[in-house]
Amino acid sequence: MKILIIGNGGREHCIARKIFESKFFKFNGGELYCATGSPGINEFSKPVFISVDDVYQLANFAEKEKIDYTIVGPEIPLALGITDEFNKRGLKIFGPSQKAAEIESSKIFAKNLMKKYNIPTAEFRYFTETNIRDAYEYLQETSYPVVIKADGLAAGKGVIIAEDRIHAVETIDSFIEEKIFGKAGEGFIIEKFMFGYEVSLFAITDGDNYILLPSSQDHKRIGEGDTGKNTGGMGAFSPLPDELFDEELKRAVEKKIIKPVLKAMKEEGRKYKGCLYAGLMIVKESGKKKPYVVEFNCRFGDPETQAVVPLIKSDFLEMLKASVEGNIDKYTLETHNKYSCCVVMSSKGYPGNFQKGNIISGIEKAEEKAQVCHSGTKYDEAGNIITNGGRVLAVTALSSSSHKLANKKCYEAVSEIHFSDSYFRRDIGKKILKKK
Ligand code: GLY
Numbered sequence: 001m002k003i004l005i006i007g008n009g010g011r012e013h014c015i016a017r018k019i020f021e022s023k024f025f026k027f028n029g030g031e032l033y034c035a036t037g038s039p040g041i042n043e044f045s046k047p048v049f050i051s052v053d054d055v056y057q058l059a060n061f062a063e064k065e066k067i068d069y070t071i072v073g074p075e076i077p078l079a080l081g082i083t084d085e086f087n088k089r090g091l092k093i094f095g096p097s098q099k100a101a102e103i104e105s106s107k108i109f110a111k112n113l114m115k116k117y118n119i120p121t122a123e124f125r126y127f128t129e130t131n132i133r134d135a136y137e138y139l140q141e142t143s144y145p146v147v148i149k150a151d152g153l154a155a156g157k158g159v160i161i162a163e164d165r166i167h168a169v170e171t172i173d174s175f176i177e178e179k180i181f182g183k184a185g186e187g188f189i190i191e192k193f194m195f196g197y198e199v200s201l202f203a204i205t206d207g208d209n210y211i212l213l214p215s216s217q218d219h220k221r222i223g224e225g226d227t228g229k230n231t232g233g234m235g236a237f238s239p240l241p242d243e244l245f246d247e248e249l250k251r252a253v254e255k256k257i258i259k260p261v262l263k264a265m266k267e268e269g270r271k272y273k274g275c276l277y278a279g280l281m282i283v284k285e286s287g288k289k290k291p292y293v294v295e296f297n298c299r300f301g302d303p304e305t306q307a308v309v310p311l312i313k314s315d316f317l318e319m320l321k322a323s324v325e326g327n328i329d330k331y332t333l334e335t336h337n338k339y340s341c342c343v344v345m346s347s348k349g350y351p352g353n354f355q356k357g358n359i360i361s362g363i364e365k366a367e368e369k370a371q372v373c374h375s376g377t378k379y380d381e382a383g384n385i386i387t388n389g390g391r392v393l394a395v396t397a398l399s400s401s402s403h404k405l406a407n408k409k410c411y412e413a414v415s416e417i418h419f420s421d422s423y424f425r426r427d428i429g430k431k432i433l434k435k436k
Contacts, residue, residue, distance in 0.1 A: 007073025
């Protein structure tokens with residue numbers, strides 16, 4: 001059996017490792033390929049030097065190599081229609097079609113869908129250059145903070161929280177005049193800021209049925225105490241304790257969000273298959289917790305995957321296969337009764353400018369306590385592993401007894417890893433640990 005993974009970050013490293021450990025994969029003489037691979041992934045997978053956005057060449061490769069299943073990590077190939085191209089050629093692939101992936105690649109599509117089908121989300125307005133005057137007027141009369149979102153894909157950086165009108169005006173000017181996100185920022189949404197806490201939830205679906213993976217919480221801001229700029233994510237833990245996400249809240253999310261959105265996508269002729277990532281805000285209203293959608297993503301989250309996937313006990317590859325083949329209702333999810341904590345180590349300066357090429361040491365030592373996923377690394381000519389991205393490594397530790405222990409083990413592992421200008425948040429999961 002041949003499996004091709006598309007993507008080369010921490011999420012894909014975690015997925016590749018889990019597939020490599022799959023009994024189903026081993027039993028079928030599994031061989032793993034990854035486009036384009038990384039020093040971490042290449043330990044158990046053959047690198048394929050085709051860019052993740054070269055959908056046509058990736059399909060050629062899969063055809064030629066007789067790949068049985070392709071698993072897509074990032075949103076870009078999905079937004080470019082990789083699933084459609086593979087399906088057209090009779091190749092099996094995990095991930096939504098281009099039309100279904102619009103749930104992430106067009107924020108306005110997702111917001112309009114939610115409005116039409118009564119799925120709870122923050123009130124919003126949509127603007128482009130043509131009605132920019134209305135945007136300025138709106139910013140004069142609205143209350144603050146507001147959330148400004150680029151319509152298109154912006155690598156996790158297209159969401160800005162503006163505390164006041166000056167910041168909001170600067171932001172929309174940077175979208176429209178400076179074009180900081182290019183085409184992705186030509187349209188933008190301004191929505192009401194929701195006060196609450198965030199939950200990330202992955203639904204693995206074949207379009208008709210779904211299973212929910214353990215809940216998790218991301219830490220999106222660069223600074224401790226949730227301050228500073230938004231990033232792709234600086235750390236996560238899973239599962240959430242009952243005080244954040246109990247069975248009642250989970251049922252409400254399924255009833256009001258997951259089931260309706262999958263039904264809506266089907267009704268719109270965009271049947272959704274793959275991993276649907278629901279980014280939720282839990283808001284307290286009249287003493288009761290209510291879930292709202294912050295965003296949908298058309299793929300696994302990063303770094304939530306590195307916290308959630310190690311907790312899966314049942315065969316991971318069989319789960320992805322069930323989504324592809326339309327029988328997820330036959331798959332029984334089993335999870336380890338464990339707690340996970342993932343801390344992202346990044347290059348100083350991220351999400352702004354940062355230096356690459358710093359030698360990394362201590363990964364092996366850290367791996368005695370934790371799983372280390374490579375997010376942005378490469379080999380230099382001398383064979384050293386060096387930094388090659390904003391987010392460099394994602395370190396995940398598990399504990400059978402508590403979140404506190406998972407957290408402690410994780411930071412011990414992080415302390416073994418060294419590179420110049422390394423940065424990580426020291427408060428991942430701190431909010432739940434304080435309550436224990
Ligand atoms: N961690 C947020 C994301 O993957 O979009």
